[in-house]
Amino acid sequence: MATHLTLLGLGLLAGSANAVKSYANDWIDPGYIVNKSWNLSAAGAEETIISWAQQSAAYGPWSVLNKPATPPTGDKRDFMSWAPYWWPDCSQAENTTELPPSEIYTDCTYVRRDGVFNPDYRILTDAQSFQNMSDSVLYNVLAYAITDDAKFADSAVSFIDTWFLSQETGMKPNLDYAQMIRGVGRSVGSPTGVLDLKGMTKIASSVMILRSMKAPQWTVERDNGLNDWARQYINWLQTAELALRERAAANNHGTYYFNQLGAIQLMIGDFTGARGTIMDFLGGIYQGQIEANGEQPLEAVRTRPYHYRAYNLAGMITNIRILAQADPSVLPAIWHTPSASGGTIQTALDFAIAGGCPSNEADYASELFPSIGALASALGQGGDGKYAAFLSGAEPDYPHEAWFLWNQPLWDSGFTGKNQLKDEEESSEGGTDTKGGSVTTQDQGDKEIELESAAGRTILSRVLMSFGVTVSVLAAISWS
Ligand SMILES: *[C@@H]1O[C@H](CO)[C@@H](O)[C@H](O)[C@H]1NC(C)=O
Numbered sequence: 001m002a003t004h005l006t007l008l009g010l011g012l013l014a015g016s017a018n019a020v021k022s023y024a025n026d027w028i029d030p031g032y033i034v035n036k037s038w039n040l041s042a043a044g045a046e047e048t049i050i051s052w053a054q055q056s057a058a059y060g061p062w063s064v065l066n067k068p069a070t071p072p073t074g075d076k077r078d079f080m081s082w083a084p085y086w087w088p089d090c091s092q093a094e095n096t097t098e099l100p101p102s103e104i105y106t107d108c109t110y111v112r113r114d115g116v117f118n119p120d121y122r123i124l125t126d127a128q129s130f131q132n133m134s135d136s137v138l139y140n141v142l143a144y145a146i147t148d149d150a151k152f153a154d155s156a157v158s159f160i161d162t163w164f165l166s167q168e169t170g171m172k173p174n175l176d177y178a179q180m181i182r183g184v185g186r187s188v189g190s191p192t193g194v195l196d197l198k199g200m201t202k203i204a205s206s207v208m209i210l211r212s213m214k215a216p217q218w219t220v221e222r223d224n225g226l227n228d229w230a231r232q233y234i235n236w237l238q239t240a241e242l243a244l245r246e247r248a249a250a251n252n253h254g255t256y257y258f259n260q261l262g263a264i265q266l267m268i269g270d271f272t273g274a275r276g277t278i279m280d281f282l283g284g285i286y287q288g289q290i291e292a293n294g295e296q297p298l299e300a301v302r303t304r305p306y307h308y309r310a311y312n313l314a315g316m317i318t319n320i321r322i323l324a325q326a327d328p329s330v331l332p333a334i335w336h337t338p339s340a341s342g343g344t345i346q347t348a349l350d351f352a353i354a355g356g357c358p359s360n361e362a363d364y365a366s367e368l369f370p371s372i373g374a375l376a377s378a379l380g381q382g383g384d385g386k387y388a389a390f391l392s393g394a395e396p397d398y399p400h401e402a403w404f405l406w407n408q409p410l411w412d413s414g415f416t417g418k419n420q421l422k423d424e425e426e427s428s429e430g431g432t433d434t435k436g437g438s439v440t441t442q443d444q445g446d447k448e449i450e451l452e453s454a455a456g457r458t459i460l461s462r463v464l465m466s467f468g469v470t471v472s473v474l475a476a477i478s479w480s
């Protein structure tokens with residue numbers, strides 16, 4: 001018992017300081033990183049990135065093999081997740097008592113109960129593994145750029161090897177079973193499942209940074225291997241029925257589809273394709289996403305409008321940045337692209353800021369901040385002072401956010417204090433991984449998911465990880 005308490009104590013200390021955040025999405029110009037185009041104001045952001053690189057890497061490497069269930073193909077290398085708002089109705093099954101899970105999944109009829117989260121969603125780890133992997137690759141690549149310490153690049157490429165490239169553990173390039181609805185006669189994924197791989201944008205951004213830095217870890221074999229994977233996945237995104245239905249989604253789901261496709265087209269060197277992809281977005285669903293006053297009507301009708309406005313803004317900004325990477329000549333005018341009713345990304349941001357964060361969404365307040373930083377830096381003199389002044393009130397130590405590093409120039413509001421992001425969380429009692437609401441929240445569009453953040457489980461997982469216990473074992477412990 002004494003041993004247990006000591007271990008828990010260590011887990012608490014190691015884990016609670018400046019907990020890793022998963023920003024909704026972003027694209028980072030590799031040239032900006034290679035040139036180290038930020039100044040001393042970003043020293044706190046550098047510190048945060050290095051800390052997040054190390055903390056996140058402790059959970060890796062990640063693989064689709066870790067999930068404790070096998071897709072209909074019989075091949076665990078196919079990605080699989082379950083649709084979170086669907087519940088079994090076993091009244092029509094032969095036998096209504098004590099059906100074992102394997103029979104419930106196949107013999108009962110699944111029905112949608114909107115807003116009611118089926119906790120067995122968490123049994124399948126692929127979606128969370130991919131999110132953690134893509135964040136860890138990004139933070140480790142940035143930490144490598146900041147420190148020139150090879151260990152960070154080594155971690156990033158080992159995670160890419162395990163998730164994508166290994167013949168034993170690598171994911172197959174499709175999402176045929178993402179957000180799958182179980183039950184009688186049901187054995188395919190849902191269009192919304194495409195969002196499970198939104199982090200491909202971060203992977204593509206990371207790979208372009210490694211290439212630009214000529215990192216010795218980014219070998220020709222790895223480059224060819226990941227490009228091959230990406231070409232097959234692009235083919236899936238452009239031809240599979242599920243993918244095409246997600247592309248047609250008018251709200252944030254569609255926005256994030258274009259994030260993924262455009263980013264990996266950049267990664268394989270198809271700049272013309274990436275440009276066309278984002279132009280399709282701007283001339284297509286973007287047109288209906290912003291009203292003249294800046295309201296995003298398709299996000300406003302959701303149960304957590306502040307969160308969804310911020311989420312779609314991050315996706316729209318990412319699309320603009322992908323386009324600018326493909327064709328820098330579109331800058332700066334492209335930021336002011338009007339929607340059909342004359343709204344722009346800036347009016348959407350201003351509307352979201354003006355609306356404030358309602359108390360029932362307080363956990364999501366900081367989700368808007370990376371987008372504020374992005375526009376402040378992109379618009380320069382036009383908006384810099386106004387937005388940075390807002391940030392200095394809303395989150396005084398914003399210069400210590402990781403995103404501050406790649407959203408320059410940006411006024412640091414003269415902040416000279418200590419890293420409060422870190423100080424606050426060190427003094428808390430643990431279980432603070434939800435700070436800002438961004439770490440453990442995954443947008444699933446129609447399916448709103450709160451991934452559990454129970455302090456006990458987080459700490460237990462850290463302790464187990466330090467003994468090399470795998471994620472699949474953890475899943476069994478936590479959810480059996
Ligand atoms: C990085 O520096 C090079 C050489 O000075 C320059 O050509 C390039 O435009 C810079 N890129 C960025 C994104 O600052």
Ligand SMILES: *[C@@H]1O[C@H](CO)[C@@H](O)[C@H](O)[C@H]1NC(C)=O
Binds near residue numbers: 103
């Ligand atoms: C029905 O229930 C029994 C007892 O729980 C179980 O052994 C059996 O496998 C179930 N399924 C069917 C289809 O009979």
Ligand SMILES: *[C@@H]1O[C@H](CO)[C@@H](O)[C@H](O)[C@H]1NC(C)=O
Binds near residue numbers: 059125129132439461
């Ligand atoms: C993902 O990271 C969070 C902490 O940021 C952790 O609580 C969770 O267990 C991790 N899950 C996996 C599958 O790595």
Ligand SMILES: *[C@@H]1O[C@H](CO)[C@@H](O)[C@H](O)[C@H]1NC(C)=O
Binds near residue numbers: 039040041408409412
């Ligand atoms: C860094 O640049 C910002 C403008 O983006 C400026 O306000 C700040 O004073 C600079 N800080 C240092 C230490 O040079």
